[in-house]
Amino acid sequence: AQSVSQHNHHVILSEAASLELGCNYSYGGTVNLFWYVQYPGQHLQLLLKYFSGDPLVKGIKGFEAEFIKSKFSFNLRKPSVQWSDTAEYFCAASGNTGKLIFGQGTTLQVKP
């Protein structure tokens, strides 16, 4: 069965700390991988996506993610978080129809 799991449900960091959010997927066939973010009071928006090619993907606002096929992982990273990064982060996977399978989300709280 297709599934996405996120290891951390709630992460608290101080500003300038480094961030890594874990994501593992189980998906048969070609897989596309995404990280979406939902800031408080706003709707889901795309941070970055991986389809093929370079496994290190750079997104908006200094975020990046690395696709490691052997580990079925797509972890999200940022070297130095800001208070404005406080949000909920969702990892998702899709195949050739675009239908997204989401993880349960990670709430990130950044303390100023």
Added chain:
Amino acid sequence: GAGVSQTPSNKVTEKGKYVELRCDPISGHTALYWYRQSLGQGPEFLIYFQGTGAADDSGLPNDRFFAVRPEGSVSTLKIQRTERGDSAVYLCASSLRAGGGRTDTQYFGPGTRLTVL
């Protein structure tokens, strides 16, 4: 241009009632998706349309749920005989196509929060 819009933003109804939730996709987007997000969970796929036809409705939980997109633009999600377990945020997304390709990013609307009393 305008993003995906959803109406109403909030809907409170009583158990057993019928509700309709509307989604206006981004102009020119042929693919439209519905998801449901329960508290503390990630969005869960319900159905998607390519044009006017439902290409995959495998996520609809039961036959009380139905969705239409008669002219290939606006879509309506219909829930009959609502139950308390239907309470959730219903999200709509659209993309240029449904191929899942590099350019087919899904853009999400703000959602409709449905509460069934």
